Amino acid sequence: MSNPAEGSSGRTLARYLAPALVLAGLVIAWALVVALFAVEPEVLPGPGLVVESTWADRSALAPAAWTTLQEAVLGIAVAIVLAVLLAVAIDWSRTARRSLYPLLVASQTIPIIALAPLVVIWFGFGQTPKIVLVALFTFFAIAVGTLQGLASSDPDSMDLLRTMGAGRRQLLWRVRLPSALPQFFTGLKVAVAYSLVAAIVAEFVGAEQGLGVYMTGARNALRTDLVFGAVVVTALLTLVLFGIVALAERLAMPWRRPSQTEADW
Amino acid sequence: MSGRGGELELRGVAQTFTDRGGQVVEALEGVDLLARPGEFVALIGPSGCGKSTLLRIVAGLEQPAAGEVLLDGAVAGDRLGRCAFMPQRDGLLPWRRVIDNVTIGLELEGVPREQARERALPLLERFGLGEFTGSWPWQLSGGMRHRAAFLRTAITGRPVMLLDEPFGALDGITRAELQQWLLDVWREIGATVLLVTHDVSEAVFLADRVLVMSPRPGRIVAEERVALARPRELRVEETPEFGAAEARLREALRRAVAA
Ligand SMILES: Nc1ncnc2c1ncn2[C@@H]1O[C@H](COP(=O)(O)OP(=O)(O)OP(=O)(O)O)[C@@H](O)[C@H]1O
Ligand SMILES: [Mg+2]
Numbered sequence: 001m002s003n004p005a006e007g008s009s010g011r012t013l014a015r016y017l018a019p020a021l022v023l024a025g026l027v028i029a030w031a032l033v034v035a036l037f038a039v040e041p042e043v044l045p046g047p048g049l050v051v052e053s054t055w056a057d058r059s060a061l062a063p064a065a066w067t068t069l070q071e072a073v074l075g076i077a078v079a080i081v082l083a084v085l086l087a088v089a090i091d092w093s094r095t096a097r098r099s100l101y102p103l104l105v106a107s108q109t110i111p112i113i114a115l116a117p118l119v120v121i122w123f124g125f126g127q128t129p130k131i132v133l134v135a136l137f138t139f140f141a142i143a144v145g146t147l148q149g150l151a152s153s154d155p156d157s158m159d160l161l162r163t164m165g166a167g168r169r170q171l172l173w174r175v176r177l178p179s180a181l182p183q184f185f186t187g188l189k190v191a192v193a194y195s196l197v198a199a200i201v202a203e204f205v206g207a208e209q210g211l212g213v214y215m216t217g218a219r220n221a222l223r224t225d226l227v228f229g230a231v232v233v234t235a236l237l238t239l240v241l242f243g244i245v246a247l248a249e250r251l252a253m254p255w256r257r258p259s260q261t262e263a264d265w
Numbered sequence: 266m267s268g269r270g271g272e273l274e275l276r277g278v279a280q281t282f283t284d285r286g287g288q289v290v291e292a293l294e295g296v297d298l299l300a301r302p303g304e305f306v307a308l309i310g311p312s313g314c315g316k317s318t319l320l321r322i323v324a325g326l327e328q329p330a331a332g333e334v335l336l337d338g339a340v341a342g343d344r345l346g347r348c349a350f351m352p353q354r355d356g357l358l359p360w361r362r363v364i365d366n367v368t369i370g371l372e373l374e375g376v377p378r379e380q381a382r383e384r385a386l387p388l389l390e391r392f393g394l395g396e397f398t399g400s401w402p403w404q405l406s407g408g409m410r411h412r413a414a415f416l417r418t419a420i421t422g423r424p425v426m427l428l429d430e431p432f433g434a435l436d437g438i439t440r441a442e443l444q445q446w447l448l449d450v451w452r453e454i455g456a457t458v459l460l461v462t463h464d465v466s467e468a469v470f471l472a473d474r475v476l477v478m479s480p481r482p483g484r485i486v487a488e489e490r491v492a493l494a495r496p497r498e499l500r501v502e503e504t505p506e507f508g509a510a511e512a513r514l515r516e517a518l519r520r521a522v523a524a
Contacts, residue, residue, distance in 0.1 A: 156356035163324045164370040164421060165346030174369070178360045255360045257403040 045225035054229025061226075064214040065233050068203065071127050071210065072195035072241070075134020079191060083139050084184070087146035091176065092168075104143060112136050112198075116205045130202040130210070137198035138191030145187020149180030182256075185249040192241045196234050270337040271302035271424030271457035273323065273348075278332035279482075280318050292318045294482035296332070302424065305451065305458045307468035309514065310478030311522055316461040317353060319483065320427045323459065324350040336425065349423040349456070353430050355414035357402040363413050364389065364398040370421035388416055392450055408439040412446065419454055428460040432467070441499055444470055448497060465518070469493075469510050470502060477514060479521045486524075487517035 027047050033039065034046035041049055054061060086104070089096045116133055123129035153176045161171055196211075203212025211230050218226035275298040282290045292315040300306045310316055321327045323334055325344030333340050336347055349370075357366050367389065368381035376384075389398050394412055397405060405413065411431060418426060431447070432440045444467060451458060462468050468475045469491055477487035491510055493501055501507055 154356060156352040156354045157358055159321075159324075159326055160350060160352055160356045160418075161369070161373065162326060162345055163348065163350035164373050166373050170373060174373075175358065178358070181360075253360070255362075255401045255403075257401070 042222050042224050045228060050225050050228045050232065053223070053225040054232070057226055057229070061214060061229065061233065064209060064211050064230075065237060067127065067209045068130075068196060068199045068211040068234075069237055071130035071199040071202070072134055072237075074127075075131045075199065076138055076188075076191055076195050078131060078135040079138040079142055080188070082135070083143035083187075084146055087143050087150060087180070088172070088177075090147060091150040092172070104140070108140055113201055116202050119202065120206045125206050125208055130199045130207065133202040134195050134198045137194050141190040141194070142184065142187040145183040145185075145190075146180050149183030150176045152183065153179040181253055185245065185252070188245050189242060192245050193238060195241065196238050200234065272335075272337050273300040273425050273457055273459065274298065274335040274338070275319075275323070276333050276335065278319070278322060278329045278334065280315065280322060280327065281330045291482035293322075293329070294484050296483065296485055298476065298485060300425075300457050300459060302457055303455050304474065305472045306460070307472035307475045308459065308461045308478060309463065309465060309468050309475060309518065310483060311480050311518070312463070314478045314480050315483030316478060317429055320350070320429050320459065320461060323425075324348050324427055326350075347423065348425040348427055349418045349421050350427045351414055351418040351429060351431055353433060355410050357410060357414055357417075359402050361402075362398070363394060363400050363402065363405065366402065366413055367394075367417045367420060370417060374421070385416070385420060388420060392416060392446065406439075407435050408443055411435065411443055415447065415450070419450060419456070422454075424456055426456045426458045428458060430461050430463065433463065440467075445499060447471065448495075452496060465511055465514050466502060466507075469507060469514065470497060470499070475510075475514055477517045477521055479524065486521045487514075489514050489517070 031046050031048065034044055045053075086100065090100050090104070091097075112133070115136065116129075119129040119133050119136075123132060157175050158171055161175060166174065199210065200212040200215070203210040204216060207213050211234060215227050215230045218224075218230065275296050278293060278296040279291075280293040282292055284290055296319060298306075308316055308319070318327065322329050323344070325341075325347065334344060335341060336344065341347060358369070361369065364382055364385055368376075368378070368385045371381035371384065372378065386398065389395055392412060394409065394416065397409060397413070402410060402413070415428075415431060418428075432443050435443065448471065458472075460468075460471060465475075469489075472491055475489045475491060476485045477489075478484065479486045489510055493504070493506060493510075
């Protein structure tokens with residue numbers, strides 16, 4: 001690797017190539033199993049059939065996916081606002097820390113999925129209960145990440161700014177919030193990974209539109225191929241959301257050294 | 266830059282901490298000190314004797330258990346923002362470019378960004394950071410980081426500078442280079458300096474006066490006036506006067522630790 005640019009583009013290629021090869025291997029194995037054992041398509045449709053049927057049904061699938069994606073994104077947006085506010089409050093005030101932090105931790109013992117029926121009872125069958133459930137589901141990861149990030153602020157930098165006359169508000173904006181960014185984004189990535197699943201589970205309980213409704217319908221019609229198709233679409237949408245967050249992370253932190261974003265060692 | 270004050274006085278400053286086990290730790294005991302405007306005072310002493318604690322008290326980050334700190338002859342209760350302080354580690358903010366790290370003190374005072382940069386640029390150019398103004402801190406070597414951290418402290422123009430082992434983590438060559446560099450900058454800004462160090466020869470090379478602290482609880486137990494002419498160059502370390510001052514200080518340190 002004499003040319004660093006060449007080296008890094010080669011590494012980028014390897015980064016995408018390796019998982020793509022693994023994935024291709026799995027898909028081939030799947031196709032082989034289906035063909036060799038002549039599995040019924042209602043039990044396990046082959047990859048070819050899944051792609052074919054899903055594409056054929058795109059006019060029904062697309063609006064369902066769009067609905068679910070909206071719920072996931074809005075839910076995360078709500079979670080971000082509330083989680084950051086709570087994290088800052090806990091970080092800011094001793095009273096808030098004493099009274100809220102134990103509750104935040106304890107809230108993790110609540111099986112949020114089990115709240116889905118309740119949320120539907122309270123908010124009806126529209127998109128609101130799904131947004132609420134996604135927010136509940138993703139809130140914790142973002143809040144804890146942000147909180148840890150705030151606490152990771154360098155005490156020397158804090159002292160230094162204090163000797164320059166900085167007040168608490170200035171310390172928050174100039175030291176603590178920027179310090180929290182990396183861990184905020186780590187939390188957000190976890191949240192994004194859960195968001196669509198949370199929306200779909202909420203839709204299982206009762207909804208008019210969405211991937212959850214689509215999957216339930218396909219299952220009732222014994223269209224296992226379409227259930228698979230919806231799962232693949234969910235995975236792809238999650239990947240897209242993840243990619244958007246990763247991009248935002250890069251844009252928000254241009255100051256990170258390359259080795260920090262690409263843990264290569 | 267005369268007539269802007271910079272006299273620093275400590276009277277009977279003592280500090281105690283309660284550690285986790287509830288044990289009371291006496292860190293400082295009755296420290297008296299007077300630094301005249303523009304004087305360079307070095308403070309040496311064994312590890313853990315309370316040197317950092319003393320600087321933090323002067324900076325206003327801690328209040329002493331007893332005694333008082335006077336700036337320009339007046340008791341200064343709330344001192345945060347009065348002295349320029351450089352912590353033991355550089356504390357550069359990773360998300361600010363070098364120039365924005367250097368100007369942060371001005372920014373906190375409400376100086377507009379452009380104006381702050383205009384003030385910082387010539388300083389960075391003159392003191393060896395010109396080509397790094399737009400760099401991120403991680404792109405700097407240890408020596409360059411220290412220069413940036415020092416200029417950040419110096420640019421606020423406060424008449425008293427408190428430096429806590431500014432070269433502690435550096436290799437010998439970089440350290441020698443930075444000591445010379447520090448003297449060059451100091452000659453230009455003319456502030457009163459209180460510098461903590463572990464290194465006796467560093468103290469002699471830099472300071473007008475070296476104070477020796479005892480092990481915990483820290484007190485000032487000896488003092489050496491360094492009569493070497495200024496401006497000083499590293500060659501001064503080979504002179505007999507330098508050697509003699511250094512030897513006396515080492516002896517004083519030994520006695521302080523043995524006592
Ligand atoms: N906030 C604190 N709580 C409890 N003990 C403390 C606190 N700050 C300092 N100490 C104790 O006070 C003593 C003096 O500490 P200080 O950091 O001032 O020493 P120092 O002379 O700067 O040491 P070094 O040369 O290693 O930097 C140490 O024993 C330290 O453990
Ligand atoms: Mg110290």
